[in-house]
Amino acid sequence: GNFSLITIADMQLHYVLQLVDEIREGRAREVSASAEAMARFSEEFDKASRNTIWATGCRSWYIAADGLPMAW
Secondary structure (H helix, E strand, C coil), X not given: CCCCHHHXXXXXXXXXXXXXXXXXXXXXXXXXXXXXXXXXXXXXXXXXXXXXXXHCCCCCCCECCCCCECCC
């Protein structure tokens, strides 16, 4: 990779703890991404990844059959 996984893990943990607080404080009973949110994320990721160096036609385990990055 070309980035620190420690930084990524720290950021993800921060988001998880925010969700845990929502449940602990009674503002939510469960947390789940909606199908619409997941589809929107996938669409936005695909669109954005077309403009990266990863989508220049090279062959790599990072690249899916459609030519777009599948690992990030």
